[in-house]
Amino acid sequence: MTGKPAADVDVAVVGGGPVGLALAILLLQSGASVRVLERRTVRSSHSRAIGIHPPGLAALEGTGVTEQLTREGVQIRHGEARSRERDLVSLRFSNTSTRYPYVLALPQERTEHVLEDRLRALDPRALRRGWTVTSLADDGAGVTLEGTSGGEPVRLRASWVVAADGARSALRTMLGAGARGRRLKDSYLMGDFPDTTGDGPVGVLYLEPEGIVESFPLPGGKRRWVVHTRTLHADADAKDLARLVRQRTGRDIDAAGHTMLSAFSVNTTLVRELVHGRTVLIGDAAHEVSPIGGQGMTLGWLDAAELAPLLAAGLRGEDISSELGQFTRRRRRAAQIASAQAQLNMALGRPLPAGVMQARNLVLASFFQSRRLGDAVARRFTMQ
Secondary structure (H helix, E strand, C coil): CCCCCCCCEEEEECCCCCHHHHHHHHHHHCCCCCEEEEEECCCCCCCCEEEHHHEEEEEEHHHHHHHHHHHHCCEEEEEEEEHHHHHHHHEECCCCCCCCEEEEEEEHHHHHHHHHHHHHHHHHCCCCEEEEEEEEEECCCCCEEEEECCEEEEEEEEEEEEEECCCCCCHHHHCCCEEEEEEEEEEEEEEECCCCCCCCCCCEECCCCCCCCEEEEECCCCEEEEEECCCCCCCCCCHHHHHHHHHHCCCCCCCCHHCCEEEEEEEEEECCCCCCCCCCCCHHHHHCCCCCCCHHHHHHHHHHHHHHHHHHHHHHCCCCHHHHHHHHHHHHHHHHHHHHHHHHHHHHCCCHHHHHHHHHHHHHHHHCCCHHHHHHHHHCCCCC
């Protein structure tokens, strides 16, 4: 009688973004053998995600990179909502967490760099770039992945596979994983510019009739600006973004000094089942939420922190089927809460007639005079 083929590796992680890298580190530290299969041959320098919430920093503690990230990032301990230059609401994050009383701002490119360095220190062979997975086959004892690398066919067999390959997950499609998703009506234009505001390490929201303008500090004397637009401005340039910021807020920003520009619309996706045999979906592959509020990366790290010990137990021969079912229920619930929060954030930033906006802003300002209420909102904003 012919047995099932032996696995080449304990866990194959498809996707070498921040979530896949963090999971691989946690698994390597548990004693598992891991390969991270990443389609990109080089890391993208186009950073959308910048916010790391306190639960994300806590989830990363097990990887050993939290201290370096907090040293390099900007610690946003205070947030403000304004209308033009009139202060409306002030939020303090000092009461949201005892360990991390702030939101950490650090470009995703740098976060990935730190995680990749840690991964390579544990196993220089773990990350395989230029690997495109084209098929997977699960025989109950393991999963065989086939694909291409450098134009040549490649094959890898793993005891477990984790799909961390993003919102347009190829593995999710191969698995036929049922997902509920939709495109929302909101569009945004964002970019990184030299910080000439004098606001320091403060996050600012401008609640204006034509739509919200968000402003967040970044390392290196830069600041990210995000502007709500009525339609997708796919062909916009830095001068267009600077013009919109000036029109709505009165702020002048240096268009010539910009280092990143992106226009995007908003999609949401939630997979019904995260576990398919010996393949598990995490991060954006399992639940895409609006980037407004910066919750997506933290959600993925929380997935990874919960999944890693389960897979380690499974590799030791323990039956983890019940625990994986609970994992799906908990992570879906967390994604639903984050998505609802993000959609509330977006609703707050949509255009309104000037008179209606002014009345709404006055109500908000009155509402947040309660420090207790402000602290509760700050905890929710930071995913506490």
